[in-house]
Amino acid sequence: MLPYMDQVLRAFYQSTHWSTQNSYEDITATSRTLLDFRIPSAIHLQISNKSTPNTFNSLDFSTRSRINGSLSYLYSDAQQLENFMRNSTDIPLQDATETYRQLQPNLNFSVSSGNTLSSDNTTVDNDKKLLHDSKFVKKSLYYGRMYYPSSDLEAMIIKRLNPQTQFMLKGVSSFKESLNVLTCYFQRDSHRNLQEWIFSTSDLLCGYRVLHNFLTTPSKFNTSLYNNSSLSLGAEFWLGLVSLSPGCSTTLRYYTHSTNTGRPLTLTLSWNPLFGHISSTYSAKTGTNSTFCAKYDFNLYSIESNLSFGCEFWQKKHHLLETNKNNNDKLEPISDELVDINSNSRATKLLHENVPDLNLAVNDIPSTLDIPVHKQKLLNDLTYAFSSSLRKIDEERSTIEKFDNKINSSIFTSVWKLSTSLRDKTLKLLWEGKWRGFLISAGTELVFTRGFQESLSDDEKNDNAISISATDTENGNIPVFPTKFGIQFQYST
Amino acid sequence: MSFRFNEAVFGDNSFNERVREKLSTALNSPSKKKLDILKSGIKVQKVDFPTIPQLEILDLDIITQPKSLAKGICKISCKDAMLRIQTVIESNLLLINEQDTPSFTMPQLINNGSFTIPITMTFSSIELEAITNIFVKNPGIGISFNDVDLDFKFDCSVKILQSTIERRLKESMHVVFKDVLPSLIFNTSQNWFTNRGESTSTIPGKREHHHQQTTMSRNVILDGSDFQELSPINMLRLSSIVSSRSTLSLHSTVMNSLSAIPGCLERQNLYRFISRMPSLNNYYSSQSFPQPKSSTVSSKQLVKPFYCSHNLLPKTVLDSSQYDLATITKIQSRLFDRSNSNDDNAKPRRRKIKCKKTRTPSNLQSQGEQAVDDSTAIETVTSTPVQTPIPELEEQSPPYLKTTVSIRDKYVIPEKISLNLDSKKDTSKKKPFYFIGLNSQEPSNNWKWGMEDSPPPYH
Numbered sequence: 001m002l003p004y005m006d007q008v009l010r011a012f013y014q015s016t017h018w019s020t021q022n023s024y025e026d027i028t029a030t031s032r033t034l035l036d037f038r039i040p041s042a043i044h045l046q047i048s049n050k051s052t053p054n055t056f057n058s059l060d061f062s063t064r065s066r067i068n069g070s071l072s073y074l075y076s077d078a079q080q081l082e083n084f085m086r087n088s089t090d091i092p093l094q095d096a097t098e099t100y101r102q103l104q105p106n107l108n109f110s111v112s113s114g115n116t117l118s119s120d121n122t123t124v125d126n127d128k129k130l131l132h133d134s135k136f137v138k139k140s141l142y143y144g145r146m147y148y149p150s151s152d153l154e155a156m157i158i159k160r161l162n163p164q165t166q167f168m169l170k171g172v173s174s175f176k177e178s179l180n181v182l183t184c185y186f187q188r189d190s191h192r193n194l195q196e197w198i199f200s201t202s203d204l205l206c207g208y209r210v211l212h213n214f215l216t217t218p219s220k221f222n223t224s225l226y227n228n229s230s231l232s233l234g235a236e237f238w239l240g241l242v243s244l245s246p247g248c249s250t251t252l253r254y255y256t257h258s259t260n261t262g263r264p265l266t267l268t269l270s271w272n273p274l275f276g277h278i279s280s281t282y283s284a285k286t287g288t289n290s291t292f293c294a295k296y297d298f299n300l301y302s303i304e305s306n307l308s309f310g311c312e313f314w315q316k317k318h319h320l321l322e323t324n325k326n327n328n329d330k331l332e333p334i335s336d337e338l339v340d341i342n343s344n345s346r347a348t349k350l351l352h353e354n355v356p357d358l359n360l361a362v363n364d365i366p367s368t369l370d371i372p373v374h375k376q377k378l379l380n381d382l383t384y385a386f387s388s389s390l391r392k393i394d395e396e397r398s399t400i401e402k403f404d405n406k407i408n409s410s411i412f413t414s415v416w417k418l419s420t421s422l423r424d425k426t427l428k429l430l431w432e433g434k435w436r437g438f439l440i441s442a443g444t445e446l447v448f449t450r451g452f453q454e455s456l457s458d459d460e461k462n463d464n465a466i467s468i469s470a471t472d473t474e475n476g477n478i479p480v481f482p483t484k485f486g487i488q489f490q491y492s493t
Numbered sequence: 494m495s496f497r498f499n500e501a502v503f504g505d506n507s508f509n510e511r512v513r514e515k516l517s518t519a520l521n522s523p524s525k526k527k528l529d530i531l532k533s534g535i536k537v538q539k540v541d542f543p544t545i546p547q548l549e550i551l552d553l554d555i556i557t558q559p560k561s562l563a564k565g566i567c568k569i570s571c572k573d574a575m576l577r578i579q580t581v582i583e584s585n586l587l588l589i590n591e592q593d594t595p596s597f598t599m600p601q602l603i604n605n606g607s608f609t610i611p612i613t614m615t616f617s618s619i620e621l622e623a624i625t626n627i628f629v630k631n632p633g634i635g636i637s638f639n640d641v642d643l644d645f646k647f648d649c650s651v652k653i654l655q656s657t658i659e660r661r662l663k664e665s666m667h668v669v670f671k672d673v674l675p676s677l678i679f680n681t682s683q684n685w686f687t688n689r690g691e692s693t694s695t696i697p698g699k700r701e702h703h704h705q706q707t708t709m710s711r712n713v714i715l716d717g718s719d720f721q722e723l724s725p726i727n728m729l730r731l732s733s734i735v736s737s738r739s740t741l742s743l744h745s746t747v748m749n750s751l752s753a754i755p756g757c758l759e760r761q762n763l764y765r766f767i768s769r770m771p772s773l774n775n776y777y778s779s780q781s782f783p784q785p786k787s788s789t790v791s792s793k794q795l796v797k798p799f800y801c802s803h804n805l806l807p808k809t810v811l812d813s814s815q816y817d818l819a820t821i822t823k824i825q826s827r828l829f830d831r832s833n834s835n836d837d838n839a840k841p842r843r844r845k846i847k848c849k850k851t852r853t854p855s856n857l858q859s860q861g862e863q864a865v866d867d868s869t870a871i872e873t874v875t876s877t878p879v880q881t882p883i884p885e886l887e888e889q890s891p892p893y894l895k896t897t898v899s900i901r902d903k904y905v906i907p908e909k910i911s912l913n914l915d916s917k918k919d920t921s922k923k924k925p926f927y928f929i930g931l932n933s934q935e936p937s938n939n940w941k942w943g944m945e946d947s948p949p950p951y952h
Contacts, residue, residue, distance in 0.1 A: 025601050154597055170598045183598040202594040205587075236603060238587060245586030249604040275585055275608040297606065 001097055001432055001441045004048035004058045004492050005072055005143060009158075011084035012076055016139050016160050021103050022194040023187075024209040024234035027251045030266050031281035033098040034293035034310040035419045037430055039443040040486030048492035053082045058492075072145035072154075079139075088492045089437040093412040096439055096490075097432050099312060100283065100291045102264055102404065103230055103255045136163050150176055164189055204241035210234060228400060229256035248274060262399035263287070276300035288407050289314040310419035315433075317411045417443075425449075426483075437491060444485035503545050513540040519677075520578070529589045532609045533581040546571040551624070563629040574619040584608045613650040614658070620644045623670070634682035638670040771827040772804040776820065804828070 002010075013020055020026055042064035050056050056074040061067060088096070138160055145154040152174040159167045168185040183200040191213075198207040211234035231254050238247035251270035258265060265284040271277070276299050283293040290313055297306040371379070414433030420426065430443030502508050520535040549568040583589060585608050591599050622642040628635040643666060649655040768775060810816050 024603070028603055156597075172595045172598045174595075179595075181594055181598045183600065185600070198600050200594075200598060200600065202598070203590045205590065205600075207600060234603075238602065240587060240590055243586050243590065245590065247585075247587040247602060247605060249602070251603055270604040272604045272606070275606070277604050277606045277608070279604055279606075299606075299608065302608065 001439050001488060001490055004046060004056070004490065005074055005145075007091075007096070008056050008074055008076070008081075008085060009141070009143075011081055012078050012139075012141050012158070014084050015078045015081050017163075018160070018166060019189065021101065022189055022191075022211055022213065022232075024194065024196065024211040024236055024251070026101070027211065027232065027234050027253050028268050028270065028281065029098075030101045030283045031268065031293050031295055031310075034100070034283060034291060034312065034417075035295055035308050035421075037098065037417055037419065037428065039428060039430055039445050039484060040441060040488040041484040042486045044486060044488040046488070046490045046492075048088075048490070050082065050085060050087075050493070054078075056085075068147065068149070070145055070147045072143065074141065074143045076141040077139060078141070087437075088434075088439050088490055091439075092408075093415065093432070093434055093439075094314075094407070097415065097441075099415075100264070100285050101266075103266075136160075138162075150174070152176070203243055203245070205238060206241065207236060207238040209236040228396070229254065231255075246274060248272070249277075257400045257403075259396055260399075262396075262401075262403035276302070285407075288403070288410060289316060289412075304423070306421060306423040308419065308421040310417070312418075313416045314412045315414045315416075317413050439490040440487065442485075442487040444482045446480050447483050449479055449481070500545060503542065509540045509542060512542070513537045516540065516576075529592060530583050530586075531580055532583050532607070535578055535580045537576070537578050538613070539575065539577040541575040542571070543574075544572045563627075565627045567625050567627055569621065569623050569625060571619070571621040574616075574621075576616040576619065577613065579611065579613045581609050581611050584610050610651060612654070615648040616645045617648065618644075618646050633679045636675050636678050638674065641667075641670045643670075771824050771831065773806045773821060773824055774804060776824055777807050777810045777816070 010020075042062045044060070044062040046058060046060050048056065048058035054076055058072045058074075060070040060072070062069065140160065141156070141158040143154075143156040143158075146152070147154075152172065155169075155171045155173075157167075157169045161167055166185075166187045166189070168187070169182070170185075171180070171182045173180050181200065181202045183198065183202075186197045188195045193213070194209075194211045196207075196209040198209070199205070200207075211232055214231040214233070231252075233250070233252050235250040236248060239245075240247075249270055249272045251268055254267045256265060257263065263285050265282070267280075267282055269278075269280045277297065278300065279295060279297045281293060281295040283291070285291050291311060293310045295306075295308040295310075297304075297308070299305070414431060417428070417430040417432070419428045425448040427446045427448070428443065429446070430441060432439070432441040434440070517535065517537040520537065547568075547570045549570075551566040551568055553563065553565040585605065587602065588605055588607055591602065591605065620643070623638050624640040626637045626639060647655065647659045647662065649658055806816060806821075
């Protein structure tokens, strides 16, 4: 589950039109959320509340051997922040948890030559956006958190300096360990590139990150009729000045949709030239209720390899689904709004409807221009061919949008997350769901010791896992033991 | 003084194995905070001590304070040792930094996996020389290293890191000798001291290492079994010396016998010894003479070194002619027997000298008789005795010379008392009186007991 303050932060980004998909840090976010999801390690309770439209606070308790807690406050002067925040009873599960990241193709309609494809509505939208940008008001966010009894402090300030830049300052102060760390981020998003300059006082770490989006303009050739993919390349460079420890990596990401089913898939390939790590991931949303991800790691120098595998299974509320389909908008007004905001640059009308109706024109114009009949026929054929290709694009797009809408509109009650890694011999299990207004996530991490192969094969062969574990405990060598397990409750109003 | 290790311990490989075990357990002890850079335990591959380490005790002080058992200064030296350890380190320092700092402020790095490198470090030809202060107290042993001279060759499997590691090692070495080793030794010795009582009370065979500790602890302190190897007589003597030293009582030394240790003579008993020596001087001076001169003579005798006045007939006796030939003969023969106690068969060779009866034949006769009896005047120094002419008797000669007739004999009696009479020499230049075990001819050195610097305890 996303902590409440992360939800607020996400809402802040949405309200200030800051896209997080361009960040190099999140270039592998999909595989990371599917493979390395966080498992609570204690009994954890979070109670949050939106006291005013601009202030939020949250109270945390966790018990592991003793009671710890934290108190956090957040203030932001962003407008309409409340539109993006919902309490724990109303929030859809797919927004409350980290899951497959759906990217919007980065088509810059307002400036590129793709204006022809955009409808009047979008141009109006773009105009509005431009208008909004011209009157850009500096927005900021202040966040503070105090832990007790250790009395550590966390603070964060985010300032939107202008439509393209953002400044972020994070700090941690711990009295006990006499640890004070301050980290500054300066981000500049020029839509095509996002550059970040980072400086941290721990080890005097300096960093530079850049992400470049290819395919920002729709293809002029009709080889790919609907531009539903995005290709990004990013790199990062780090240097710790105290220990003189360098670090760098480069990553390529390709995101597209399957044309037949409209389901999204993401491929990434990242390479660390210093230490020779190569890791490739493939993530796909195979249906509305399942996601799969595979990751293969390989080291060029030590020839070590690792194969990780993760999946998600979503459970829907079946009895509501039918009614949902009938009147989608009324039940889920916010999600629709979200869709609008997410795809604000996208045409709401179908493309082929934008094509001037030649038949009508033909009816009008030939009377004045007196076109010959055979030419008229040719013209009709041409328009038909043109509009049919456009129709094909619309079909593709409609399948994709249909799929997106289907996911956004469906109400999920719970999700099972599983991930395993061959080299580490671990199995992570996480259940997240909604229950009476509480967001609950419970999970465990299992580590296989020596009896890993046997137990796995046995589990596959016969379902009698209990008897196996019983015999194992009798023998005294338990092949599986949990390294951590916990449960987390969240309630917010 | 020096300390010798049991060579058998170093002879087989068990010592090296034991050091290897101890070292690996110490390096991988869970109590110590594990460094982030280490990805596996430290494995001690090889330990080699080809030569026996030397421990030289420069100073030892027993019973200095009421609680401490011993205090000493030692010199420890060790040569040509070799040590090889192996571990796995993390080469991605950014990852370690990432784990150290809280995740809130740490920017997330892509593909920043760990990259571990196995590393082997070899320390060869280690030479250690250190002067240490050792305090043995009741709960443990405290050692402080004063003057440490350590040298080793370092070889690392990762060549890039070799120079930096070597530099850091040498920098941190003084910490090891100042803090780590003393505390380590103190703790282990404390364990031995405390565990010894435990392990003896508990049933034997509790654990393997428990046994080791008991055997180790027995070697640390002297046990009752160790005293059995020493001779009880020596211990008795030592204890008497120590007791006399601590009480300042000379009771044990002042006994009826002249010397506590046979064959040795102590200085304070010297006059008593001389007074008991059978000699003419002693015999006749002990008799009381009513003559006024006798007091001066006796006082002169006391002042003068004793060797000036032995086995001579005092002049007063001669003048008053109170001597008795039979007693003189008896004294001389006793003297001879005493000096010649080794072989009983040896008989004194007596020579009779006929003197011209020029003035007083009776006197000369008596002198000749005395001279005959005085054949035991022996010289040890000259192996080939020189035949000295018989001195003429002079009227104006000193009274001592007048009375003595020295007859050189061919007797050579080694290591025995020699009473030397040389008529030619002046009385002040007379040869010293030799005592057993005292081989220096200088009179100032003759009567020293022990060394010059360290006086005997009951002086």
